[in-house]
Amino acid sequence: MYRHIYFIGIGGIGMSAIARYYNRKGFKVSGYDKTPSPLTAALESEGIDVHYEDNTDFIPKDVEGTLVVYTPAIPKDMGELVYVQKNGYKVIKRSRMLGEISRGQRCMAVAGTHGKTTTSTLVSHIFMSSGEGCSAFLGGISKNYDSNLLISDNDVVVAEADEFDRSFLQLYPEIAVITSMDADHLDIYGDEAHIREAFKEFASQVSGTVIAKYGLDITQDDTKAEIKTYSYGNPEADFYAESTGEGHFNLHYPGGVIEDCVVGIPGWVNIENATGAAAIGLTYGLDPQKIKDALASFSGVKRRFDLQVRKPGCIYIDDYAHHPEEISAALSSIRNTYPGMKLTVAFQPHLYTRTRDFAPEFAQALSKADKLILLDIYPAREEPIPGVTSEIIFKDVTCSEKVLVPRAEFMDCLKNEEIELLVTLGAGDIDRFVGEIAEMLNNRI
Numbered sequence: 001m002y003r004h005i006y007f008i009g010i011g012g013i014g015m016s017a018i019a020r021y022y023n024r025k026g027f028k029v030s031g032y033d034k035t036p037s038p039l040t041a042a043l044e045s046e047g048i049d050v051h052y053e054d055n056t057d058f059i060p061k062d063v064e065g066t067l068v069v070y071t072p073a074i075p076k077d078m079g080e081l082v083y084v085q086k087n088g089y090k091v092i093k094r095s096r097m098l099g100e101i102s103r104g105q106r107c108m109a110v111a112g113t114h115g116k117t118t119t120s121t122l123v124s125h126i127f128m129s130s131g132e133g134c135s136a137f138l139g140g141i142s143k144n145y146d147s148n149l150l151i152s153d154n155d156v157v158v159a160e161a162d163e164f165d166r167s168f169l170q171l172y173p174e175i176a177v178i179t180s181m182d183a184d185h186l187d188i189y190g191d192e193a194h195i196r197e198a199f200k201e202f203a204s205q206v207s208g209t210v211i212a213k214y215g216l217d218i219t220q221d222d223t224k225a226e227i228k229t230y231s232y233g234n235p236e237a238d239f240y241a242e243s244t245g246e247g248h249f250n251l252h253y254p255g256g257v258i259e260d261c262v263v264g265i266p267g268w269v270n271i272e273n274a275t276g277a278a279a280i281g282l283t284y285g286l287d288p289q290k291i292k293d294a295l296a297s298f299s300g301v302k303r304r305f306d307l308q309v310r311k312p313g314c315i316y317i318d319d320y321a322h323h324p325e326e327i328s329a330a331l332s333s334i335r336n337t338y339p340g341m342k343l344t345v346a347f348q349p350h351l352y353t354r355t356r357d358f359a360p361e362f363a364q365a366l367s368k369a370d371k372l373i374l375l376d377i378y379p380a381r382e383e384p385i386p387g388v389t390s391e392i393i394f395k396d397v398t399c400s401e402k403v404l405v406p407r408a409e410f411m412d413c414l415k416n417e418e419i420e421l422l423v424t425l426g427a428g429d430i431d432r433f434v435g436e437i438a439e440m441l442n443n444r445i
Contacts, residue, residue, distance in 0.1 A: 002067040002090075004060045007031030008080055009071035009094075010050055011040040014162065017137045017149040018069065018097050023048055024151060032058065032080055039148075056083045063088050069097050072165040073381045095162070098137060099170030102157045108134070108280050109171050111161035111202055112179030112213075113195075114326040115273055118304045119179055120160040122277035122295070124150055127158065129294035130286045134158045140320070143299035164188065166198055174208040175283050177230070177276045181216055182325045187353040187382075211239070211279045213272075228254075230279045232272035239279040241271050251278055251292075258288045264298040267305050267333035274298075303431055305330065308438040315341065315421045316441050318434045322350040322427035324361035331368040334423060341421035345369035346410070348426035349377045349393065352385040356392070363396035369423075371401035373413060378428025411436060419444075 005022050009015050010031030016039045023029040023046060030049040033040055040050045051058045059080060060066045068084045068091045075081075084091050108127075110120035117139040124136035125144055133152030139160040141148050150158075161168035161176065165188055181199045182192075189195045196217065203210050203218050206225040212218040214231035231237035241249040244260065249271055251258040263274045274295050281291045300306065309316035315338055321330045327347070335343065347366060349355045355362070355377055366372050374390050374397070394404050405413045410433060414422075419441060424430050 001065075002027070003065040004028045004030070004062060004067070006060055006066055006068045006084075007070070008068065008078070008084075009033060009074045010043065010048070011035070011037050012071050012073065012094075013039065013139050013141075013148055014098070014137065014160070015069070015071050015094050016040075016043055018094060018101070019043060019048060020046065020147075020149045021101065021135075021137070021151065028060075030058070030060070054079045056080055059084060066090075067092070069094055072167075075381060093165070093167070095165065095167030095170045098159060098167075099172075101137070102159055102171060102173075105135075105155045105157045107171060107173040108156060108158045108284070109161040109168070109173035109176040109206075110159075110179065110276070110280075111163065111168050111176060111199065113163060113182040113184045114321070114323055114329070115179035115269075115276075116160050116162075117320070118270065118301055119177060119273045119276050120158055121301045122274055122298055123177075123280050124158040125298050126277055126281040126286065126291055126294040127156060128152070129297060130281070130290040132156065132284075132286060138301075140301040140304055142301060144297070161202065163195070163198060163202075168202050169198065169205070171202070172205045172207065174206070175280050176203070176206045176210055177280055178203065178210065178212045178216060178218060179273070179276060180213060180325065182323065184323050184354070187351075209283050211276060211283065213276065214240075228279065228283070230272075230275045232268055232275060239275055239282070241275045243268075243271070247271070251275060253279070253282050253288075255282070256288070258292050261292050261295055263295050265300040265305055266307070266337045268336055269329050269333040270305060305333070306434075308434060309441045311442070314419055314441055314444070316419070316424075316438060317422070318424045318431065320427055321425045323354070324358050324365040327362070327365040327425060328368065330425065331365065331423070334421070335368070338421050342370045342418075343368075343421045343423065344371045344373065344417060344419060346373040346375065346414070346422070346424045346430070348375040348407070348428045348430040349390055350427040351380055352377055352382050352388045355390070356385060356388045359392040360396060362393045363398075366393070367398040369399045371417075372397055372399055372403070373410070373417075374402065374404050375407050375410060375426070375430065378426065378430075380428065411440075415440065
């Protein structure tokens with residue numbers, strides 16, 4: 001029996017939720033992360049020891065009593081990881097740990113190359129708000145609960161099913177939503193065909209119902225589960241949102257209609273996410289009125305269509321979008337919500353491989369802006385690739401104003417901008433500027 005669980009990469013959004021879970025269950029939990037962050041500060045405030053140097057002295061010496069969990073975002077030659085692999089520790093990936101937690105429980109999972117964090121957080125809020133309860137492992141910080149982890153006494157587990165490194169194939173859900181199957185993580189999968197193949201394999205592991213976004217290529221050949229579809233605006237789907245204006249909608253489902261719904265955060269893309277989340281709740285058997293109430297009281301997820309400043313003549317939204325399809329959907333939704341305002345977009349590309357693989361698509365999506373401020377690439381786990389810089393996106397952007405800015409000069413650039421509608425986008429560390437930007441804009445007369 002393990003007494004100590006040691007996490008390599010403990011500050012990651014998925015890793016920290018699992019670390020919190022086992023800490024609450026009474027295990028001794030500690031770990032390493034590269035840099036301090038609000039997440040690691042939260043872990044430390046809960047009594048979890050976190051250190052920030054690659055130093056094997058911090059690893060528990062009780063080999064038999066220690067389980068080591070690591071994220072594939074950690075380099076394979078990282079000293080602590082090499083040490084535990086060579087010295088007889090039981091070492092497993094984060095995805096397997098989540099699979100172990102959910103095994104034997106009623107798993108509600110949300111998969112997709114984008115939309116899964118907001119949708120899974122909505123699902124967890126629906127279960128909590130309805131009184132049913134759930135334990136949830138989220139890929140973002142829920143604003144309703146100020147956490148990426150929820151714990152209840154029942155056997156319902158809500159999981160964000162991450163396709164990176166094929167992690168979601170460790171899950172065997174009872175009900176699953178699939179939001180999208182776009183090409184991404186080509187450094188892992190090689191091509192779009194292999195991504196689709198992985199999603200089909202995920203669908204084959206669902207025991208009850210697969211709820212796929214309308215139009216996705218998931219068929220009865222792929223799974224023994226019942227297949228349902230959901231959509232924003234398409235009445236051919238089993239679950240669909242019919243817009244009634246000003247962010248309100250009627251939610252049609254196989255058992256009837258939930259009239260005059262509203263989601264607590266703006267944008268058509270969030271109505272679509274809410275439709276997928278509500279489909280899980282309805283399929284599970286939750287009360288339709290309680291689902292309606294939950295959607296209205298949803299406060300959102302940090303860094304997902306995250307409204308930072310709202311005052312006359314000035315709106316600022318921060319969003320995690322880092323894939324061309326996500327960016328396109330986010331900017332379309334923002335334009336629709338705030339028509340007529342000059343849209344300034346600041347984007348930090350994430351990963352050299354993703355920038356290389358999707359440069360034309362990034363340029364096309366970002367051209368929806370009136371002005372683009374493009375930062376240098378955030379490398380995350382990768383080494384530079386010769387010839388791959390933000391310039392390969394920038395050169396093909398067609399909006400009327402655009403500027404390429406080093407990260408260190410970003411705030412100085414913004415200070416000289418006339419801001420009507422500002423959006424910061426990216427999965428790197430552009431979020432470190434959010435508080436400073438909000439303060440600057442709030443202080444403007």
